[in-house]
Amino acid sequence: MSALIDQLKELLGPNGYLEGADAEAKASSGWSHLGTPPMVLRPASTEEVAEVMRLCHAAGQPIVAWGGLTGLVESANVEHGELALSLERINAIEEIDEIAGTATLQSGAVLQAVQEEIETHGLILPLDLGARGSATIGGNISTNAGGNRVIRYGMMRDMVLGLEVVLADGTVLSSLGKMIKNNAGYDLKQLFIGSEGTLGIVTRAVVRLRRKPDSQDTAFVAVENFDKLPKLLDLMDRRLAGTLSAFECLWQDFYKLLTTEPAPHTPPLSQDYPYYVLIEAMGADQDKDTARFEAALEDAFEAGLISDAVLAKSQAERDRMWAIRDDVGQVAQNxxxxxxxxxxxxxxxxxxxxxxxxxxxxxxxxxxxxxxxxxxxxxxxxxxxxxxxxxxxxxxxxxxxxxxxxxxxxxxxxxxxxxxxKLPYLGFTRSPEEIATMRAIKQALDPKGVLNPGKIFETQPLKSAAE
Known part of the structure; x- marks a missing residue:
């Protein structure tokens, strides 16, 4: 066994790594198999992550950071002897500042656990997605997660105020400010948001919270043709005065799949329409907001934009509507x-x-x-x-x-x-000049190419020091 492996074991202790069958089991997420790394490193602090990176950088050993392993583009795959670095033990909710409306979170904290704790303080982290029970904050940041409420609150990028990141050589870049406004030089955190662990490993973050809405109104509606969908979106956005938080569209085949056995859901509307939309608004006064929501739907009926609708009259009904939308796993039937x-x-x-x-x-x-x-x-x-x-x-x-x-x-x-x-298709979306700039940033921050090599754009695979 290589000297590096021995050094890493001594650094992390017996609870700080997995090998063999344990490493292989860890690599099998509910979404895909990521390959089997020679070792899964499980550091318990930013300092340990930094020391791991110093050792691996010196040895030229490639590293792939792991969060909740719910990604869908093979960004966490290990294919050339890379070691995996799991953030699962760095998972604390360090602080919730009700006055500032911020939370300081460790990278391995699971999104749903964070959401539930924050809500006890009368606040919300607006990010929400179907994998909330497994996805981690660090993974959400590294992929710039979107989800169900982007229409109102934006992507993860719009919620991050500060980051702590370990660079390829073990340098800790800590900028955990709570300020919304800070124009003092480059906004370095933006480099790491959405970079898929290729530029640095996120260990902690300060995220912006919002006040928990006092009202919530939800409806499933049916629409007869596509031309009416953007008109319906515009009408609801205008009528709801900034409270529209979700506008989720399901094509007929998908809706049928989700509301026909063996799927467990009862269709809230007939399966005969070509399009369905789950609409939600979140506001400050339940009675007034519900009246406005229902009036907006009536306007949509009168304008011929929707053909049928059902409103949630309780939290249980709202949960059942969202359970339909979130049950994407039913696609496995095909x-x-x-x-x-x-x-x-x-x-x-x-x-x-x-x-x-x-x-x-x-x-x-x-x-x-x-x-x-x-x-x-x-x-x-x-x-x-x-x-x-x-x-x-x-x-x-x-x-x-x-x-x-x-x-x-x-x-x-x-x-x-x-x-x-999606690596072969990056050029469909980004220009040669953009890709060249991305490569230059990668070269500047990770000249040895040890962080998640080969992801986003092609790089020369490194020979693993563990081989």
């Missing part, structure tokens, strides 16, 4: 499947979906294509099943999904990142 996360202007979505489906039909007449998304922020999720999970089939389906984005100025990644899976 296994094998390929998942996609794209964005483009809302005005181009109908034509994009039609072209994409036509391409799939030409190659795979019996395909399935489940489509849903955060329509208010231009994000669509596509889950395609073609009965073949080979690499050749994957590339063929990717061409069907990604090629129609190019002429429409869309992105191959709306919120999941690039990782390995």
């Amino acid at each position: 296994w094998p499947i390929f998942t996609f996360d794209v964005s483009l202007p809302v005005k181009d979505m109908e034509a994009y979906v039609a072209e994409m489906k036509a391409r799939l039909t030409d190659r795979y007449p019996d395909h399935t294509a489940m489509i849903f998304g955060h329509l208010g922020d231009g994000n669509l999720h596509v889950v395609a099943g073609v009965g073949d999970d080979s690499l050749e089939a994957r590339r063929s389906v990717e061409a069907c999904v990604y090629e129609p984005l190019r002429s429409r100025g869309g992105s191959v990644s709306a919120e999941h990142g690039v990782g390995l899976e």
